[in-house]
Amino acid sequence: KDFYFEEEPDEIASLFRDQSAHPSLKRADVGPVITTQYGGKCSNIYTEWSQRDLERNEQVKFCRQYIVFHDDSSVVFSSPSGNCTEIKGELLSRDSPSGDMKAVVRQCSIKGEEKQFLEIWQKNTKVKSLNLTALKKHGKVYEDDQFGCLVWSHSETHLLYVAEKKRPKAESFFKSPESSSPSYEDEALKAEETVKGEEFVYYEDWGETLVNKSTPVLCVLDIEGSNVSVLEGIPDEVSPGQAFWAPGDTGVVFVGWWSSLFYVDLTSGKCDQLSDSSAVSSPRLSPDLCRIVYLECGVYGPHQQCNRLCMYDWYTKKTSVIVDVVKRPREDGFTGLYSTILSPLCWSIDSQRVLISCPQKSRQDLLVVDISAGTVTSLTSKSDVGSWSLLTIHRDLMVVCCSSPNCPPSLRLAFLPERGSEKEVCWVVLEESPIQPDISWQILTFTPPPEQDNSQYPGLDFEALLLKPKETKDGEKLPLIVTPHGGPHSVITADWLLSSAVFCKMGFAVLLVNYRGSTGYGQDSILSLPGNAGSQDVKDVQFAVESVLKQGGFDKHRVAIVGGSHGGFLACHLIGQYPGFYRVCVARNPVINLSTMLGSTDIPDWCVVEAGYDYGTDVMLDAVAVGKMLDKSPLRYAPQVKTPVLLTLGEDDRRVPPKQGIEYYRSLKARQVPVRLLWYQGNNHSLSAVDAESDGFMNIALWIIQHFGLA
Numbered sequence: 001k002d003f004y005f006e007e008e009p010d011e012i013a014s015l016f017r018d019q020s021a022h023p024s025l026k027r028a029d030v031g032p033v034i035t036t037q038y039g040g041k042c043s044n045i046y047t048e049w050s051q052r053d054l055e056r057n058e059q060v061k062f063c064r065q066y067i068v069f070h071d072d073s074s075v076v077f078s079s080p081s082g083n084c085t086e087i088k089g090e091l092l093s094r095d096s097p098s099g100d101m102k103a104v105v106r107q108c109s110i111k112g113e114e115k116q117f118l119e120i121w122q123k124n125t126k127v128k129s130l131n132l133t134a135l136k137k138h139g140k141v142y143e144d145d146q147f148g149c150l151v152w153s154h155s156e157t158h159l160l161y162v163a164e165k166k167r168p169k170a171e172s173f174f175k176s177p178e179s180s181s182p183s184y185e186d187e188a189l190k191a192e193e194t195v196k197g198e199e200f201v202y203y204e205d206w207g208e209t210l211v212n213k214s215t216p217v218l219c220v221l222d223i224e225g226s227n228v229s230v231l232e233g234i235p236d237e238v239s240p241g242q243a244f245w246a247p248g249d250t251g252v253v254f255v256g257w258w259s260s261l262f263y264v265d266l267t268s269g270k271c272d273q274l275s276d277s278s279a280v281s282s283p284r285l286s287p288d289l290c291r292i293v294y295l296e297c298g299v300y301g302p303h304q305q306c307n308r309l310c311m312y313d314w315y316t317k318k319t320s321v322i323v324d325v326v327k328r329p330r331e332d333g334f335t336g337l338y339s340t341i342l343s344p345l346c347w348s349i350d351s352q353r354v355l356i357s358c359p360q361k362s363r364q365d366l367l368v369v370d371i372s373a374g375t376v377t378s379l380t381s382k383s384d385v386g387s388w389s390l391l392t393i394h395r396d397l398m399v400v401c402c403s404s405p406n407c408p409p410s411l412r413l414a415f416l417p418e419r420g421s422e423k424e425v426c427w428v429v430l431e432e433s434p435i436q437p438d439i440s441w442q443i444l445t446f447t448p449p450p451e452q453d454n455s456q457y458p459g460l461d462f463e464a465l466l467l468k469p470k471e472t473k474d475g476e477k478l479p480l481i482v483t484p485h486g487g488p489h490s491v492i493t494a495d496w497l498l499s500s501a502v503f504c505k506m507g508f509a510v511l512l513v514n515y516r517g518s519t520g521y522g523q524d525s526i527l528s529l530p531g532n533a534g535s536q537d538v539k540d541v542q543f544a545v546e547s548v549l550k551q552g553g554f555d556k557h558r559v560a561i562v563g564g565s566h567g568g569f570l571a572c573h574l575i576g577q578y579p580g581f582y583r584v585c586v587a588r589n590p591v592i593n594l595s596t597m598l599g600s601t602d603i604p605d606w607c608v609v610e611a612g613y614d615y616g617t618d619v620m621l622d623a624v625a626v627g628k629m630l631d632k633s634p635l636r637y638a639p640q641v642k643t644p645v646l647l648t649l650g651e652d653d654r655r656v657p658p659k660q661g662i663e664y665y666r667s668l669k670a671r672q673v674p675v676r677l678l679w680y681q682g683n684n685h686s687l688s689a690v691d692a693e694s695d696g697f698m699n700i701a702l703w704i705i706q707h708f709g710l711a
């Protein structure tokens with residue numbers, strides 16, 4: 001079959017539909033060990049997946065369970081134990097530690113009104129269903145990764161979760177008296193609950209993806225008494241989240257923003273800070289209940305940095321650094337810890353090792369950290385699979401999600417080998433996924449030319465992932481789509497990437513560039529970029545593209561640049577700084593003008609730091625600094641642009657407000673550069689609603705085909 005860019009849009013849509021049907025793995029839980037009548041052991045594995053449903057225009061969530069027979073150190077037999085079941089309305093769910101009960105926070109619409117319930121399930125019965133909305137102890141429950149949690153106490157008598165603080169009902173000064181309740185009691189209640197003149201008070205929220213989440217509070221349900229209470233004792237200036245029960249259920253440990261680990265005692269209400277004031281995340285209690293590991297990095301500076309793995313000893317109250325920041329990749333290949341979140345369960349059963357899935361250059365590997373020795377061993381660095389994500393580890397049974405650019409997510413499991421024998425790990429595939437034989441991929445390394453070396457951080461290399469259609473006709477030159485990632489401090493690892501896979505199947509080569517400043521390459525690489533954004537990163541992408549073109553086999557007259565957010569910033573810079581080199585450009589929610597974004601984004605510190613200035617909450621930039629921000633922006637190069645640009649913007653983007661894209665649109669229109677703008681209502685920064693993503697893909701594909709002259 002010839003390449004799809006010679007085909008009708010309907011055929012491209014059908015290719016996208018087929019590939020978008022590969023589900024992604026979201027979660028796995030291992031149930032308690034059951035001993036059979038013959039002495040064998042087995043465990044149930046519960047998994048949650050999500051899949052795009054193009055007809056219903058939503059991501060559907062479903063679960064599938066598996067049975068695994070084992071001998072505590074190896075898997076003897078495993079099999080699915082039923083079909084998939086769709087999950088509806090569950091915001092959070094968690095099995096109790098013994099596995100006897102399950103708690104669910106459910107959202108449903110009753111007579112057109114959204115209500116939230118907290119349910120307890122036991123055996124085959126829903127034994128409790130509390131209408132949290134009617135209880136009015138707090139606002140909506142937080143279900144996000146930043147703050148949200150649903151945690152059983154060790155005693156299985158209480159549940160802990162995070163919700164929005166209850167706000168008093170605001171009422172107009174001019175509310176007519178006849179709508180008030182006549183009874184004296186109701187009047188008294190109203191006087192206590194309603195406030196006048198506060199109807200239009202602004203409540204700042206936590207921004208993109210956390211819209212309307214403003215003041216989180218820790219809430220506890222006493223299951224027996226069906227009583228919900230909001231924990232007291234936490235200072236007003238601390239926003240709690242990621243909470244869990246302390247050993248003995250004496251209190252609650254949580255991350256408090258600003259940023260530290262805290263403990264609030266349930267009896268005294270006393271709240272203590274357990275760690276220094278730095279950015280702390282993912283605290284995880286060891287199975288022996290003696291230690292807490294957590295990730296930590298500096299509060300200011302680049303948003304994603306190399307983390308430390310720290311440990312707090314519950315009994316000695318001492319904190320130690322287990323794995324420190326890594327400035328440059330080490331001889332043994334370890335490049336540092338860049339995970340943004342640890343798996344909910346990450347400890348080995350002997351409480352001696354911690355498992356972390358983590359970007360290591362352009363791969364995502366599974367690392368084992370020995371907490372006494374501080375050593376880091378990779379379980380996966382030698383494998384052909386590009387990306388390994390730990391879903392859970394329970395009694396040393398690891399459940400992971402694997403994928404590669406030519407292989408959608410699959411489910412595997414293995415027992416963690418003894419200390420020192422980690423390399424002998426033996427993976428069993430529980431749920432296979434179809435390898436895409438028509439896609440080939442490789443990781444390329446680039447050394448910037450001497451004139452582009454960073455004098456403050458010399459000798460830094462960078463990488464790119466190259467995807468190619470496996471079969472090409474003799475002498476045929478591949479059109480190339482270049483994609484630098486966003487962030488800029490993030491990384492594209494060798495995972496299953498839907499749009500790249502479809503482009504590749506259509507006959508395009510795809511180059512995904514991890515320029516200097518990406519995470520996964522050491523802290524020095526990250527620090528080399530702030531102040532040089534718009535130059536170093538731009539030159540790295542251009543150098544990677546020109547190097548790849550020199551390899552031969554690519555059509556240098558058909559190179560497209562496609563990027564989102566900071567990747568869109570780079571795309572727009574590249575078409576301005578290298579006029580005519582790129583035949584076509586696509587930018588999703590691009591950063592266009594740092595000086596105007598400063599006052600409108602939810603993360604103004606990003607603009608200050610990436611422009612090369614120190615940030616403080618009371619920062620006041622002068623005219624020179626604001627001028628420099630404009631100089632570092634793609635808008636500055638708009639007069640040079642010749643390349644047709646497709647802009648895809650999210651109306652509700654709080655990170656890079658769509659006015660940024662509009663600024664560029666107007667500037668290009670004024671200069672008669674072909675520009676098309678797609679405006680996605682109800683979408684935020686990621687443009688990830690199912691219809692926005694699929695429509696975006698089709699428009700991008702057709703825009704590229706049209707301007708490559710292939711239509």
Ligand SMILES: CSCC[C@H](NC=O)C(=O)N[C@@H](Cc1ccccc1)C(=O)O
Pocket residue numbers: 303304485486487488489490564565566567591601603606607655656685686
């Ligand atoms: C003021 S917005 C700057 C760009 C944005 N960075 C942070 O949010 C960005 O490029 N976002 C990326 C995704 C991303 C987010 C956070 C950390 C790394 C990457 C994008 O939307 O692709």
